[in-house]
Amino acid sequence: GEEVAQTPKHLVRGEGQKAKLYCAPIKGHSYVFWYQQVLKNEFKFLISFQNENVFDETGMPKERFSAKCLPNSPCSLEIQATKLEDSAVYFCASSQSFGSSPGELFFGEGSRLTVL
């Protein structure tokens, strides 16, 4: 597609429940990034992929967060046993290039997760 598509737009979960978010990157883009934006507007990096391979996962709270980018499927971000502090907007972005030349990240509209 011509834009990054994120689903669902909104997700409400009770504390301790699982949450799964999806992201379809722009066709032809090799890199996918996940960010968490909380109330203070800060973008916290979670994980990045180069095709289906993890590129950088230094931002992931590994105990409860996991992510995948499998061929011919949307990428996913899963949170097991959600906590109140996981409430945030989760953004996915894709890029054609990264590293050797400064690539532009194209962002989706985000998925708002509310944990009650």
Add this chain to the structure above:
Amino acid sequence: TQLLEQSPQFLSIQEGENLTVYCNSSSVFSSLQWYRQEPGEGPVLLVTVVTGGEVKKLKRLTFQFGDARKDSSLHITAAQPGDTGLYLCAGEYGNKLVFGAGTILRVKS
């Protein structure tokens, strides 16, 4: 601590005023980017600065990259209500793009 420090955090000005947003780091970046985010949407790239000392203009917006490639600034001339939004600087750090904390700009008519 933030790798990229942005200031001010919040700016509320009248239409027609000028403003500058700063992005500073103790680290050297090969390039810095500026994004703008409107409510309910994802950030959109405004500009990428690559060369130390570089100045880029985008209509009423002027972007500068510091000589030492550790800092950047965004200057808006004659701000308009349509400039309202969250402005974010970002830089490549390892295999990720890191963002500053952002500057919320509100332009009142």
